[in-house]
Amino acid sequence: MKVIKFGGSSLANSQQIKKVFQIVQADSDRRIVVVSAPGKRHSDDEKVTDLLIQLATSQIEGKYNEAVLEVILERYQEIYDELQLNSDVMNNIRQHFATLKESNLEPAYLMDAYKASGEDNNAKLIADYFTKEGLPAKYISPKEANLFVSDTPGNAQVLEEAYKELEYLQLEKDIIVFPGFFGVTKDGKVVTFSRGGSDITGSILANAVSAEEYENFTDVDAIFVASPKLVHKPIGIDVLSYTEMRELSYAGFSVFHTEALLPAIKKGIPVHVCNTNNPSAKGTYIMKGKVNSPSIISGIASSSGFVSVYIQKYLMNHEIGFLRKTLQLFEDEGVSVEHIPTGIDDATIIIRGEDATDEILDRIVHRLKVELNADEAHYERGLCLIMLVGEGMVSMVGTTARVASTLAREQINIELYNQGVSEVSMMFGIREEYEKRAIQALYDEFFGEEVEYEVVDK
Numbered sequence: 001m002k003v004i005k006f007g008g009s010s011l012a013n014s015q016q017i018k019k020v021f022q023i024v025q026a027d028s029d030r031r032i033v034v035v036s037a038p039g040k041r042h043s044d045d046e047k048v049t050d051l052l053i054q055l056a057t058s059q060i061e062g063k064y065n066e067a068v069l070e071v072i073l074e075r076y077q078e079i080y081d082e083l084q085l086n087s088d089v090m091n092n093i094r095q096h097f098a099t100l101k102e103s104n105l106e107p108a109y110l111m112d113a114y115k116a117s118g119e120d121n122n123a124k125l126i127a128d129y130f131t132k133e134g135l136p137a138k139y140i141s142p143k144e145a146n147l148f149v150s151d152t153p154g155n156a157q158v159l160e161e162a163y164k165e166l167e168y169l170q171l172e173k174d175i176i177v178f179p180g181f182f183g184v185t186k187d188g189k190v191v192t193f194s195r196g197g198s199d200i201t202g203s204i205l206a207n208a209v210s211a212e213e214y215e216n217f218t219d220v221d222a223i224f225v226a227s228p229k230l231v232h233k234p235i236g237i238d239v240l241s242y243t244e245m246r247e248l249s250y251a252g253f254s255v256f257h258t259e260a261l262l263p264a265i266k267k268g269i270p271v272h273v274c275n276t277n278n279p280s281a282k283g284t285y286i287m288k289g290k291v292n293s294p295s296i297i298s299g300i301a302s303s304s305g306f307v308s309v310y311i312q313k314y315l316m317n318h319e320i321g322f323l324r325k326t327l328q329l330f331e332d333e334g335v336s337v338e339h340i341p342t343g344i345d346d347a348t349i350i351i352r353g354e355d356a357t358d359e360i361l362d363r364i365v366h367r368l369k370v371e372l373n374a375d376e377a378h379y380e381r382g383l384c385l386i387m388l389v390g391e392g393m394v395s396m397v398g399t400t401a402r403v404a405s406t407l408a409r410e411q412i413n414i415e416l417y418n419q420g421v422s423e424v425s426m427m428f429g430i431r432e433e434y435e436k437r438a439i440q441a442l443y444d445e446f447f448g449e450e451v452e453y454e455v456v457d458k
Helices: 014-025 048-060 066-082 089-102 107-132 160-171 198-208 242-250 262-267 322-332 358-371 391-395 399-409 432-446
Strands: 002-006 030-035 137-139 175-179 182-184 190-192 213-218 239-241 271-275 284-287 290-292 299-312 346-352 376-389 416-419 425-431 454-456
Touching: 002 014, 002 198, 014 030, 014 066, 014 107, 030 107, 030 198, 048 066, 048 107, 066 089, 066 107, 089 107, 107 137, 107 175, 107 182, 107 190, 160 198, 175 198, 198 213, 198 262, 239 242, 242 284, 242 299, 242 376, 299 358, 299 432, 322 346, 322 358, 358 376, 376 432, 399 425, 399 432, 425 432
Parallel strands: 002 030, 002 213, 030 175, 137 175, 213 271, 239 284
Antiparallel strands: 182 190, 271 284, 290 454, 299 346, 299 376, 376 425, 416 425
C-alpha cells in the first residue's frame, strides 16, 4: 500500500485533477490519496487557502466579505462543471459555508475551520470525480477517521493515539480521498497544522497504515541540490537521508514542511518526491540510512534575514553561567535563539530578524552591558546563513577549506562558521547581498559535474 499526497498546484484546476486521476489509476498500490486545497492556476492567481483566510478575517472583524466568498465558490464551481460532475457536492459546499457564517466559534477555531475548508471541499470533489471515472473512491474526513490532534489552533500536533485509530484505513476497499492540513481535537473541534501541513497529514497516514511508500507529488521533477532561483538549472538529488532533508529544510529548502517527515521517520517509510506534471521523472527518495555521493555534499541551502548579536567579555570562558544568563536574557525578551558560535572571550547569538525589532535589540544590547558587564555588545542585521549538508562530509578531509577558498575567490567574507560534531552539515554566515553569488560559486565547486547517489547502511 502507498499513501500519495498532492499539493495545491497539482489540484489547482480540472486539468490538473485529471492528471492526478491518471497517476492514481496507474498504480493499484496507491490506496490513500491526501489532497491539498486548490493552489494557483497561474502566477497572478490566489490560492484558495489565502482567500479563506481573508474570508475568515472579515467575519472575525464583523465585516463579512460576500465578494470573497463568491470567488471561493466560483473556484469550486469551475472544477465541478469542468469535471462534469452530477452530484450534491456543490450544494454541500455552499451549505458548509452558510453554516460557518452562522457559527459562533471563537476566533482562533473559526479561522481554522475556514482554512480547513479548502482541503475538505476539494477532497469531496475529487472523490466524486474518481468514482465517476470508474475508480471507486470514498471521501473520509479527519473527524470520521479520528485523526486526533492537540487543541492548539494553527499549530496542531498529532496525538499518539491517532495512529491506532487510523489503522483501519488500510482495510478499506475503495480508494480513500483524505483532506490534508487538519485534524480534530478530542471534543471534535477542527484544528489545523501549521502552514504546509498537508504534507504532515500524508506522513501521519503513511505511519498509521505502515505504508510501503509515501509519495509526495508536487510541481518539480526532484529536490534540487540548490535553489533554482539562485542557480540556473541545478541538478536533482536522487536520494537523501532523513537527516540531510531535515537540515536542508531548516536552511531554506521549501519542498517540505520541516515537521512533515517526522511520522514517516518513526516507521522508516521512504518518501518519494514526484512531479504531477512529469510523473515519469525519477524524483527524489528520502530514506533511512546514509547516502554516499562522490561530490561529498548532498545539497546547499541558504536563508537570509538573520541578525547577529555579538558579545565580548574578557575571561568569559571562566565565568560560570555566563551563557545561561545570556540565553535567559533573550528568553525574557521573547526572542528565540537559532545558533551560538563561541570563542574564548566572545560569543555570537544568531536570531531570525523577524523575531526582534530594533527596539528589542537595543534593549538586549543595553542589558548585556549593564546586567552581564559585557565589554562589548552590538547587533547587525542582513546576515545570510548558508548550509552545506552531506552525510559524506564526516569521512572527507578538506571540505571546509574548499568552501573558504571558493568564497575567498569571490571576495566574499565569512562572518561566522559553525559545524556540529556529527559533521552532517556546516553553516557559514555571509552578508545577504552576496547570497546568489555565493550559492552559484559553491554549486560550481561541488557540482561542476553531475554525480550519482547510492544508499548504503540502509
